Amino acid sequence: MDKIGLNKRYDPIGVEDKWYNYWMEKGYFHADEKSDNPKRYSIVIPPPNITGSLHIGHALNNVLQDILIRWKRMDGFNTLWIPGVDHAGIATQNIVEKQLMEEGRNRHELGRERFIERVWKWKEESEKTIIKQLKRLGSSCDWERERFTMDKGLSIATREVFVSLYEDGLIYKGDYIINWCTRCHTALSDLEVEHEEQKGNLYYIRYPLMIEGEKRPSTDHLTIATTRPETILGDTAIAVNPRDSRYISLIGRSVLLPIVNREIPIIADEYVDESFGTGVLKITPAHDPYDFEIGSRHNLPQLKVINENGRMNEKAGRYKGMDRFECRKELVKGLKEERYLVRIEDYSHSIGHCYRCKTIIEPTLSKQWFVKMKPLSEPAIEVVKNGRIRIIPRGWENTYFEWMKNIKDWCISRQIWWGHQIPAWNCLDCKGITVSRKEPERCIKCGGSNIEQERDVLDTWFSSALWPFSTLGWPEKTQELSLFYPTSVLVTSFDILFFWVARMIMIGLRFMKDVPFRDVYIHALVRDAEGQKMSKSKGNIIDPLLMMDRYGTDAFRFTLAAFAVQGRDIRLSKERIEGYRNFVNKLWNASRFTFLNLSDYNGGTRIEVDKSDLKLVDRWILSRLNRTILEVRKALDDYKFNEAANSIYQFIWHEFCDWYIELIKARLIDEGKEKRISQNILVNVLDKSLRLLHPFMPFITEEIGEQLPYKREGMMVSPYPEFEEDMVDDIAEKEMNMIMDFLREIRNIRAEMDIPPSERLKVILNVDNKNKINVLVREKDYICRLARVKELKIGLDNKREESAATAVIDGIEIFIPLEGLIDFKEEKIRLEDKLQEVRKDLIFVSKRLSNRDFITNAPPEVVAKDKEKQKMLIGKENKLQENLKSITRMCE
RNA sequence: AGGCACGUAGCUCAGGGGGAGAGCGCUUGUCUGACGCACAAGAGGUCGGCGGUUCGAAACCGCCCGUGCCUACCA
Known part of the structure; x- marks a missing residue:
């Protein structure tokens, strides 16, 4: 307890690094390929280009993946998230060429070999930056399995696929018109x-x-x-x-x-x-x-x-x-x-x-390599049609089909230096082409040794197409492949649906005889507050690092999740991040409160108290917690990150903090059994909330979780909260709603009549049935505390005092005697307004209920609900009218 | 040209056949023993327009207007 309680404000500095290092040391990110756990969950990262650093789109992409992976990991899956980077042929070559230009040189002076060495150096640098950023985001990738599209294994895989497709007649070379970039000096595919x-x-x-x-x-x-x-x-x-x-x-x-x-x-x-x-x-x-x-x-x-x-x-x-x-x-x-x-x-x-460079394309006749697409596209259409692959949201399926149906052959050769050199050798004597997995010594046609390898390299997307299985070790038959292919989900944005997703499906089906992933989750594009696509040239980039520095990674992550609505672009605003920063702080302080009240706590790690000892508020918060757990799980199942984030937010702030903590303060001051029960529930609810929140806010949840009275190895390896149906308590929720309505009503009177909060009130209740009386009597202490009431009279036939403000909620008349404080005229106006409101509602409901078609056609439960409402409103109207009458008398 | 989204509070956005929701902002009050990055109480909306389906539409359908994106071979 001494550890916490110090700072009123949560300060993420230091905390984030500390926990990331802890997770790394413990090896929590590493998937065990020897495990016999039948529950497996895998994701391959969309490898960022090694063209510098990550932008906010990458941040969103990776935060969503991390949420999924952390959730599944907590849920007992053997999880694998493979990270890596992409060599991005043209883009990377352009960057290094630009660097050379600044030095007054060009790649031709350097020569191919030295130029490529230079690009490798750049690769190391950019990769380092990117990995650092991914770690900063909290990404729980299996770093021991990091891959690069041009590392040795992936180069072998790329060559294998090329040669195999060539042997099957699906790759050919020929003179066709292609898209030529006169600045990049290369052919481009139609998509580019x-x-x-x-x-x-x-x-x-x-x-x-x-x-x-x-x-x-x-x-x-x-x-x-x-x-x-x-x-x-x-x-x-x-x-x-x-x-x-x-x-x-x-x-x-x-x-x-x-x-x-x-x-x-x-x-x-x-x-x-x-x-x-x-x-x-x-x-x-x-x-x-x-x-x-x-x-x-x-x-x-x-x-x-x-x-x-x-x-x-x-x-x-x-x-x-x-x-x-x-x-x-x-x-x-x-x-x-x-x-x-x-x-x-x-x-x-x-x-x-x-x-890449926005130069006007020159369609030009040229000899290039192509992949025949029709034979590959048909099975790829089929697997989406038959649901073997789900595209989420589904709207994108049409776009996918449309493109796949009209697909044209894919030009895969590029006249640049940085990339996988095409494994084809031209014979200088007979002009024959030898395509081979290993460097050949002779021409396959004439047997001559006067052969030379193609200078062109492959389209970057060619090697990206194999990413889901090449990263798992293919063409070797690895344990990882058998365990983690097909991967569970691909998280990406729509702009590379054709470039990448479609091609992965085609190539995956061809070489693995199975889809590369079961779900494709397509997330939004991040735009600036004006709805513009962010770009360096426009200068409207929001730097994710800057946001994390300013607001903390947890708040930043949570914002992205809360914004991640299916089928809509994100307009990121700093105000919103700030709002969630406040939420982080709220959680921090709720935890401080908890720990400050736990000094003498020696309760168990579970809810071990007898259920019959639980008070209404306890039953209520446990019920609400479990409903929240259900909602969050459902939302995550459906990739509705925003709904999941919202449920947790609403629960923690507006139920746990606003009500539960306020309600139990009095109990915590006492000693004994009551206190122990409160402490127990408080700790349990906080713990489960933290675990529920962990995938979204990994750092602060660890930081707080560490101080819970549990012996744990960390939140990230604790189980994700399970929905417990027997904790759902409709009666408790209904009773609490009544009490909350009641408290709001009193506060409203206070505010509208300008009664300072410090003024303790006397309140008289006239209640219409015994049940309600029982509840109110039982919860009297809580009510008095939160409403700042010094005296509460509850009864079946209590009468209004003359100089009292009044309010009516369902079946309860509230009288607040305000001798000397009340302005009758004002109170009259207030009541008239209320009455008008009630009448408006009553007219609406009555009108509906008098409609014969409504009674016969509407579902019975809707009709019943309206009838009950009507009854309640009539009661309310009567009471208000009575009270208005007597206040009118007072005005005379 | 075709296709697909979107148009809901001042702003950013959820929702989606059974009386309109959140965050921020705004107004008023509070300085309450976790938190002023807070607490409490409010104001604020013909849910783009017009038709249709329905007992009932902000939600479903059609048309129109506006915005954005994607695809396309009219030189």
Whole structure:
């Protein structure tokens, strides 16, 4: 007791580190792969990118996982939470390149090997920061099992998956149009392209029609609308719809390409929309995904005119070397001068940008590696359809199906250095490709030794797709795999549903023959108070570390949980965190109170008192506690973190602190049996509340829990409170509600009549039945104390005194004699207001009850409830009327 | 263009067929032997608009308005 009781305010500094170190020393986070515990629960962390530090979204993500893991651990499961970080190919490479730039160097000067060494150094640094932050949050990860997407085991796993898919014909290499980032110098998958609506122009350009059979243009022409005039240089045809009567006769003829003066054919293709622009489409197969497809259908030449830097290449003639956007300007100028340009319209359309650097994507023809998705996607759709995997909230299932149905092959090669180098070797002699798990010595085709490994690396998401089983040791047949796969739940946010979740499902099913996780819980995105997505460039980032420094980790964690509503984004506000900081402090002081009253306590660790010795308040608080336990468990089961947090909050603050502690103060002053019972219940309720709260607030619950009169190894390894049905006590709750109503009524009179709290009152009660009298008499001491009443007269026929304020609750008339203190006029107004309120309610209920349809159609219990209410209101109305009458007399 | 959310107290948000809830803020009072990061009592809402279903709608359905997000090949 001396230990606590010192500070009136809880100070998290020091406490958090102390407990985290304690848990680590005890090895509580470590899952036992040799355990025969049949209850198992596992989560793999969505590995944060090693691009610096964690933001608030990560904080939310990990707090929710930690809540689940701590809850299950307390509930007796063998729990495993695997932590780790992701190499994040392009993003990380960009960061290190930027660092080099600041030193006035670039990666090409350094060379591939030394550059990669440099990235590894950065990795160590960033990883350290991230892990530290995760620990600061209280995350109870199994650190002995920490993984990295490029560590040795995961590299082997990645290679295994690649080779295996290649052998099964699901990975192929080919020339296709891909999304090219001219700044990152790499291909990107469709998902890595962000579309953004932008203002641009639609240029109407005249293409002169060639005279049939001759090598010269006629004076006729076709007009074509385009947003990208610079691609004219790469046009190899123009297309019209075969049904378009305007152009039907022209199909098969040709036009002269303006500026370039090259002759290209007019082809017919269904894709062309007659109603858009002029109904004529220029075809640039090497720089547009749909032109590419049309080109393939018609065997058109593919003419690349833009290079990997976004500059025009030698095929662009006099525009060679120009940036693509500069070329556009110049070309338009040229078209204008040579009278090819008909007009320019304003036009806004969506343009693809690189999701890493926001550069405008250049669709480019290129040789890349792809994964065939259709055979993988079908089983992945099935497992969600048949409920083997649950997506929570369910609304996301539709989004998932939609995407999976329209899935296209996945471009997985990246022209960067940081990542898993593709395990394919090209033969310099026969051009054959050797794909192999081990470094091959000879070409599989010609047997020559003149082979060279692919320089490209794999898309980062390729290795992420194996995360749920590669982290458990696959392709080795480990104990961990057999114990913890499939994992129990994946906690993530919707923005990587396709990038990651869908791919994990596909790859997991393929290689493990089972889903990677049973539940997918999709949480909100954290936005700032204005609803903006947080980003460094906007400068609206709330730093989780700063919040934890300022308010403590427990308050911060609790806030995130309380905000974690399904299907809605979070707007984080400091006020709210502050509110929960106050809650932490409230709990701290309730505990102080408890310990200050425990100096002579030698009671047991359980509720060992005879149930018949329990007072109403005891029965009530135990009933409420158990209902709360039930609610919290249910909410956690359903991933309703906010509901769980709220239940605990309401219980601890507004029931345990506001009422129970206040009510038992008098009992604790006495000595003897009564005191012991109070102490016992007090300790038990506090203990269970702490354990209930532990997954949300791990630190303070340990700090307080340590001082409970129990011999324990720590809250985090104590059992999670169980719901005990026989503790639920409807009668106690009903009686307590009556007493609380009654107390509120007296306090209300006090406040409205400006009677200072220090003024002890005399109160007379006129009660309508014996039962209520018994309860009131029994609880008289409590009532007097909390209402600050010096004299309480309870009876069946007590009469109102003349100068008394009055109030009515269900079946109880309250008279407070206020000789000299009462202002009759004011009291009259007060009663009139009350009467009006009651009448309003009464009219409402009566109206409903007089509706025949209501009586016949509404459920009987609803009707019964209304009838009872009506009866109560009539009683109240009568009493109020009587009292109003006599107060009116006093006014005269 | 299509799809999906959302619109509830001044602010941030819960709830969801049977008389509107929380936190913060606001007003008034308290300095009570755990806590002023507190206690007590209050004020404050046509639950975006219009129709429909129902005995009953803030909740379910349709349309409209507003906001946000996602997906998309109309050059």
